[in-house]
Amino acid sequence: xxxxxxxxxxxxxxxxxxxxxxxxxxxxxxxxxxxxxxxxxxxxxxxxxxxxxxxxxxxxxxxxxxxxxxxxxxxxxxxxxxxxxxxxxxxxxxxxxxxxxxxxxxxxxxxxxxxxxxxxxxxxxxxxxxxxxxxxxxxxxxxxxxxxxxxxxxxxxxxxxxxxxxxxxxxxxxxxxxxxxxxxxxxxxxxxxxxxxxxxxxxxxxxxxxxxxxxxxxxxxxxxxxxxxxxxxxxxxx
Amino acid sequence: xxxxxxxxxxxxxxxxxxxxxxxxxxxxxxxxxxxxxxxxxxxxxxxxxxxxxxxxxxxxxxxxxxxxxxxxxxxxxxxxxxxxxxxxxxxxxxxxxxxxxxxxxxxxxxxxxxxxxxxxxxxxxxxxxxxxxxxxxxxxxxxxxx
Numbered sequence: 001x002x003x004x005x006x007x008x009x010x011x012x013x014x015x016x017x018x019x020x021x022x023x024x025x026x027x028x029x030x031x032x033x034x035x036x037x038x039x040x041x042x043x044x045x046x047x048x049x050x051x052x053x054x055x056x057x058x059x060x061x062x063x064x065x066x067x068x069x070x071x072x073x074x075x076x077x078x079x080x081x082x083x084x085x086x087x088x089x090x091x092x093x094x095x096x097x098x099x100x101x102x103x104x105x106x107x108x109x110x111x112x113x114x115x116x117x118x119x120x121x122x123x124x125x126x127x128x129x130x131x132x133x134x135x136x137x138x139x140x141x142x143x144x145x146x147x148x149x150x151x152x153x154x155x156x157x158x159x160x161x162x163x164x165x166x167x168x169x170x171x172x173x174x175x176x177x178x179x180x181x182x183x184x185x186x187x188x189x190x191x192x193x194x195x196x197x198x199x200x201x202x203x204x205x206x207x208x209x210x211x212x213x214x215x216x217x218x219x220x221x222x223x224x225x226x227x228x229x230x231x232x233x234x235x236x237x238x
Numbered sequence: 239x240x241x242x243x244x245x246x247x248x249x250x251x252x253x254x255x256x257x258x259x260x261x262x263x264x265x266x267x268x269x270x271x272x273x274x275x276x277x278x279x280x281x282x283x284x285x286x287x288x289x290x291x292x293x294x295x296x297x298x299x300x301x302x303x304x305x306x307x308x309x310x311x312x313x314x315x316x317x318x319x320x321x322x323x324x325x326x327x328x329x330x331x332x333x334x335x336x337x338x339x340x341x342x343x344x345x346x347x348x349x350x351x352x353x354x355x356x357x358x359x360x361x362x363x364x365x366x367x368x369x370x371x372x373x374x375x376x377x378x379x380x381x382x383x384x
Contacts, residue, residue, distance in 0.1 A: 035307055038310060039307070039310060042314060043313060045317075046313060046317035049317050050317065050321065053324050053325070054324070057324055057328050061328060061332045064332065079267065079270075083263065083267055087260060087263060091256070093256075094253075097247070097252050098252060101246060101252065105246065211300075211301075215297075218300075219297070222289050222293055223293075225263075225266075226266050226270060226288070230266065230271075231281070
């Protein structure tokens with residue numbers, strides 16, 4: 001900060017000499033460019049939080065209206081698969097935080113491998129999710145009108161409003177899963193750019209912002225896991 | 239270096255936060271499966287509480303808000319307040335529907351007393367008699383109500 005103030009006076013002549021290639025002309029310094037990008041990302045994350053909060057509101061309203069349905073229907077979700085996915089996402093959040101840590105220390109080789117692990121974790125998450133969805137679709141557990149449970153899920157047909165619970169489940173986890181897929185695309189793109197040598201400890205904005213996005217996806221799952229998977233296994237005879 | 243402004247979060251801190259998050263995940267599974275008997279209503283507040291603590295750990299350390307520009311924390315804080323407004327104000331409607339739907343001049347208590355009286359009253363045998371012709375039967379039933 002102090003350096004910025006000191007150089008402002010002779011900025012035009014002086015700064016152009018040290019103009020780093022990534023610095024765009026409408027910013028005073030790399031610092032300001034980085035901070036602006038980050039604030040913009042936080043504003044975007046707030047819109048994401050509000051998008052998901054609409055679904056959390058639907059969840060809350062239906063759970064307040066039909067608490068027994070939520071407890072009974074939730075018991076048909078496999079908490080072990082949900083728990084596994086929670087650990088996978090937490091680990092990927094850790095590795096993406098480490099990728100930024102290493103970028104700040106100019107260890108871009110490690111940044112690359114941390115991003116590879118993050119991408120792999122996202123892949124594992126989607127594969128587990130595919131198995132969960134597949135098992136439900138095979139036995140007629142669909143969102144909305146098509147809901148017609150058979151086999152293992154047959155008892156759901158006798159639970160009033162079980163269809164609403166599963167519609168909420170599919171929409172919330174589905175839109176979350178879509179965010180995981182988008183994240184995978186972003187990490188793949190970052191891997192190419194890291195390999196190409198685009199980033200260094202002075203300029204790693206893209207990795208920082210992708211990390212923020214990925215942590216938000218993790219936070220949404222931190223709430224989805226107990227609220228969807230764990231409410232049917234507590235005491236009280238369920 | 240002029241970039242000392244970018245706080246590098248130490249490897250140990252990140253690792254400790256990750257271990258803490260895993261521990262809290264295990265804790266949330268255990269508490270959800272325990273039977274608290276008469277205190278079972280605590281399941282939801284405990285689950286939400288643990289999720290909020292985990293979120294704070296991710297936001298403060300992984301997302302670095304603890305070391306960041308205050309304006310980013312302000313953005314996140316204001317956004318979170320609006321999520322709470324969204325949920326609470328919606329529940330003011332949906333959780334109390336019916337209770338507040340009374341637009342009659344008489345009070346809810348008066349109406350409940352009136353309903354009790356109607357239920358206790360011996361029905362008029364004439365009104366219960368099925369009229370000739372099956373199609374007319376629902377109309378007769380409706381007429382009894384008024």
